[in-house]
Amino acid sequence: MKTPMHRFKYTKLTSDQIGQKLAAAANGPTSVSAFTKALDGKSLKIVTQDGPTLEYSFGNDKKLTLSEDGKQIAASYGELTLNNIVFFSHLIPGEQKGYNVFIDQKTDLVTVFEVWLSSGIKANAGGPGAPVQEYTLDDREVQRQIYFGYVDKGQGMPANLHSYTNRVAGKGLHWKQDNGIETLEYYASVANTNFVELTRHIDDLSYVSTSDYVLADDRTFIYNRTECEFSGIHTCFVMDLYNVKQVGVRFGFNDKDELEYYMFRGDGTITGQLAYLEPFDEHGKKPMWATGNTPPAKGARYSYRPVRSFPHLTDEEMHAAAEQNTSTFATGEGANTDISGTGNNMPFSDILVGKTFTLRFDNGGPVRDYRISDKFKLEFRDQRDNVWHTADYRAYEGDDNLAWFSHVIPNSKPRASVQVAVDFSNGLATSIESHMGTAYYGNETTYRPVFGVVEMEGLETPLYVRHTLTDELVGHAFSWSYSDQVTSMHLYSSPHSMSWTIFTGNQTMGAQWCSPCIYVKVRPGVYLFCQNEEACNGAQMIELLNTKISHDCGFSFTGGPRGVNLRVVGAIGRHIGKFDTLGYYGPKQREA
Amino acid sequence: MKLFSARESTQVDNGANKRRSFLKQLGLGVSAAVGSATTLVKADSHGSNDSLSLKLATLEAEKALRSLHQQYEQALDQGQLDAVIALFADDAKVIFNGGEFRGREQGISRLYHQHFAASNSGKRMEVAPGFALASAQQQEQLNVATDLLSAQAVFPYSIQVGKSIESATSLAAMARLHGEGVHMWWEGGVYELHYVKDAKDGTWRIKQLAYNTLARADYRTGRSYAKTITVPAFATRFPEDSRGPDALV
Numbered sequence: 001m002k003t004p005m006h007r008f009k010y011t012k013l014t015s016d017q018i019g020q021k022l023a024a025a026a027n028g029p030t031s032v033s034a035f036t037k038a039l040d041g042k043s044l045k046i047v048t049q050d051g052p053t054l055e056y057s058f059g060n061d062k063k064l065t066l067s068e069d070g071k072q073i074a075a076s077y078g079e080l081t082l083n084n085i086v087f088f089s090h091l092i093p094g095e096q097k098g099y100n101v102f103i104d105q106k107t108d109l110v111t112v113f114e115v116w117l118s119s120g121i122k123a124n125a126g127g128p129g130a131p132v133q134e135y136t137l138d139d140r141e142v143q144r145q146i147y148f149g150y151v152d153k154g155q156g157m158p159a160n161l162h163s164y165t166n167r168v169a170g171k172g173l174h175w176k177q178d179n180g181i182e183t184l185e186y187y188a189s190v191a192n193t194n195f196v197e198l199t200r201h202i203d204d205l206s207y208v209s210t211s212d213y214v215l216a217d218d219r220t221f222i223y224n225r226t227e228c229e230f231s232g233i234h235t236c237f238v239m240d241l242y243n244v245k246q247v248g249v250r251f252g253f254n255d256k257d258e259l260e261y262y263m264f265r266g267d268g269t270i271t272g273q274l275a276y277l278e279p280f281d282e283h284g285k286k287p288m289w290a291t292g293n294t295p296p297a298k299g300a301r302y303s304y305r306p307v308r309s310f311p312h313l314t315d316e317e318m319h320a321a322a323e324q325n326t327s328t329f330a331t332g333e334g335a336n337t338d339i340s341g342t343g344n345n346m347p348f349s350d351i352l353v354g355k356t357f358t359l360r361f362d363n364g365g366p367v368r369d370y371r372i373s374d375k376f377k378l379e380f381r382d383q384r385d386n387v388w389h390t391a392d393y394r395a396y397e398g399d400d401n402l403a404w405f406s407h408v409i410p411n412s413k414p415r416a417s418v419q420v421a422v423d424f425s426n427g428l429a430t431s432i433e434s435h436m437g438t439a440y441y442g443n444e445t446t447y448r449p450v451f452g453v454v455e456m457e458g459l460e461t462p463l464y465v466r467h468t469l470t471d472e473l474v475g476h477a478f479s480w481s482y483s484d485q486v487t488s489m490h491l492y493s494s495p496h497s498m499s500w501t502i503f504t505g506n507q508t509m510g511a512q513w514c515s516p517c518i519y520v521k522v523r524p525g526v527y528l529f530c531q532n533e534e535a536c537n538g539a540q541m542i543e544l545l546n547t548k549i550s551h552d553c554g555f556s557f558t559g560g561p562r563g564v565n566l567r568v569v570g571a572i573g574r575h576i577g578k579f580d581t582l583g584y585y586g587p588k589q590r591e592a
Numbered sequence: 593m594k595l596f597s598a599r600e601s602t603q604v605d606n607g608a609n610k611r612r613s614f615l616k617q618l619g620l621g622v623s624a625a626v627g628s629a630t631t632l633v634k635a636d637s638h639g640s641n642d643s644l645s646l647k648l649a650t651l652e653a654e655k656a657l658r659s660l661h662q663q664y665e666q667a668l669d670q671g672q673l674d675a676v677i678a679l680f681a682d683d684a685k686v687i688f689n690g691g692e693f694r695g696r697e698q699g700i701s702r703l704y705h706q707h708f709a710a711s712n713s714g715k716r717m718e719v720a721p722g723f724a725l726a727s728a729q730q731q732e733q734l735n736v737a738t739d740l741l742s743a744q745a746v747f748p749y750s751i752q753v754g755k756s757i758e759s760a761t762s763l764a765a766m767a768r769l770h771g772e773g774v775h776m777w778w779e780g781g782v783y784e785l786h787y788v789k790d791a792k793d794g795t796w797r798i799k800q801l802a803y804n805t806l807a808r809a810d811y812r813t814g815r816s817y818a819k820t821i822t823v824p825a826f827a828t829r830f831p832e833d834s835r836g837p838d839a840l841v
Binding site: 288291292302304306309341482484485486488500502504505510511512513533536537539558560 | 671757759760761762763764765766767769770771772775810
């Protein structure tokens with residue numbers, strides 16, 4: 001798949017179309033690995049807490065009969081075992097639902113996933129205080145409801161059932177399924193997965209899906225993710241973390257609208273573990289979506305769906321708004337004065353005051369002259385137009401004798417800004433050239449790094465050495481506290497993407513989303529990080545990360561109906577772990 | 593008898609001087625209240641059956657009112673906002689942060705269902721370090737009128753209050769997914785309450801509730817420090833502010 005998932009226009013399959021496509025699954029799921037026969041000829045009654053009672057009889061030919069609420073159902077199923085867990089999956093013919101059932105044959109404890117399509121579930125994309133923007137979830141999005149129970153042998157409900165857990169949170173795994181599919185999965189949140197499709201996709205981008213984590217026993221965990229806002233496909237498996245093996249099922253419709261309903265085995269490698277930041281006595285037994293006062297509706301889960309409320313502006317609409325209002329550093333009419341992103345910022349520096357220099361970027365890149373005599377105002381000239389401009393700017397000293405500053409390009413169309421690192425010790429400069437507009441939205445930003453040198457009296461400039469794109473941060477995770485009110489955990493998940501996770505009140509990692517990004521190495525331990533929240537809110541964050549002091553500082557560049565904002569942003573950080581995943585990335589030998 | 597003026601009772605307290613100022617106000621009010629109670633006690637001293645009955649009835653009323661207040665605090669702590677609202681009289685009002693919310697089904701419902709719910713306000717919270725109220729400020733006062741149809745009370749509180757972070761960032765939007773995206777702080781003060789007895793069913797209801805904030809601190813449970821903060825009072829009335837008060841006080 002070449003089109004990134006967040007840009008791909010998935011078909012709005014109708015309920016009728018889905019019903020027709022499900023007919024292809026009449027014989028049950030497929031599997032590369034041989035199905036097991038642990039349930040052949042057996043009958044069992046599964047009693048669930050707050051859920052259905054399911055009475056199964058299994059034949060010897062992958063056929064079962066199910067009695068559910070007095071209704072008799074005949075279906076085909078698939079079965080795979082992993083240690084003492086037997087997992088089977090089946091659909092209910094004529095209905096758009098099925099069951100994935102994990103039975104621990106040693107304890108008789110059971111976790112049941114009811115899955116269904118064409119849910120009709122309504123959600124609200126409006127923010128607090130904003131008008132309700134009700135929409136219906138896509139019919140193709142697989143829904144799930146998890147029930148915990150037991151195989152009834154007359155013993156009554158056990159005191160301890162399988163349970164939700166935070167014990168998987170923070171782990172990262174590489175999985176390779178028996179069908180050759182490889183994924184990197186970062187379980188960095190109790191409610192999401194940040195995953196990379198290493199074989200299905202070509203771009204090594206990480207994406208986020210909503211997930212649940214279930215504890216079966218200390219080595220055995222049951223997991224699922226649903227690619228909400230993308231294809232809606234559902235992946236569900238049990239994993240044994242002693243031997244790092246999985247068996248599971250994938251169910252739903254892919255980017256070609258084909259039904260995928262197959263079971264798999266897989267082998268894994270644990271790639272790392274992030275620190276737990278929640279209290280030591282928090283075990284995650286209550287999922288985030290069930291912490292309110294009212295019982296959650298069937299299928300409830302947290303899924304961040306940002307593009308639903310992201311208005312689309314054309315390039316012309318965006319520029320008209322920019323002409324009305326371009327605000328720099330929270331000054332001017334319409335300025336966003338929200339300080340939740342700046343409470344822990346680094347101080348502004350006068351490192352540029354009194355300096356006159358030229359930034360010369362490679363490959364025909366821009367050449368800009370600067371003369372600066374004030375801490376907050378500068379003069380610059382692009383040698384292509386040879387006109388001196390005055391602009392507000394803010395600068396940090398991001399590392400010793402390293403200036404990091406930003407300003408808007410006045411009167412630019414589309415509205416543009418630059419974020420510039422100037423290394424006065426090494427004569428190097430990098431500029432992130434940013435402007436409003438992408439091929440998708442006028443109100444998204446586009447950025448590109450340009451590398452070059454700084455020319456200044458008394459400073460030698462190198463001919464060959466340059467700042468460069470880097471993958472040194474890949475796999476690292478930092479929590480960034482922008483203020484005492486706002487903290488976000490950044491996981492630099494791939495060479496071209498990252499995810500961010502919001503903490504709950506007790507510092508459990510919860511809601512999560514992702515974006516493409518770039519990393520530039522400026523000095524050892526000092527990096528530029530630039531991301532655009534694509535198909536989200538279009539906002540761009542451009543930070544200098546100084547890992548030596550666990551602090552970042554930088555800028556955000558955003559546009560919308562109320563104009564363009566260039567603002568400062570910065571945070572104090574905590575390094576909370578690293579995944580050893582870099583070796584999985586890069587161009588691969590692929591089948592033609 | 594009027595213990596508190598609304599304007600006095602909603603003064604934002606940012607320092608010791610204002611606390612002292614409030615104590616004077618509270619002292620005057622309490623004196624009047626105690627005077628009323630003294631009147632009751634003097635009547636009791638004759639030992640008549642009527643006065644004993646009145647004393648018993650007063651004690652029962654006090655018990656019922658303390659129970660009512662416990663219900664209020666517990667329901668608010670647990671976020672059972674319908675239960676909170678049900679404790680008010682139809683024409684009751686609540687004074688909170690410079691705004692007056694009128695009517696159980698209108699302003700008061702709006703205050704709790706929209707403002708409190710969106711800002712995680714009202715839950716009980718430990719006192720912020722260094723912000724303990726003076727013992728005089730923690731004294732409960734409860735005075736039942738001699739006709740047993742109305743009462744006034746002062747109860748201390750220590751609660752979490754918040755305000756939605758008005759930010760268009762994805763961080764704020766995602767935090768709202770799990771009921772957060774709220775700047776939260778600690779508030780300590782006293783509830784100033786007027787109660788009435790419902791003539792129809794004989795139950796006590798809250799006629800007026802004023803949150804008289806004596807101290808605010810930027811503090812969350814588990815943090816080792818707290819610092820004084822200033823919180824802007826309501827400045828816009830409903831309906832211009834969809835969660836705003838009916839009047840500014």
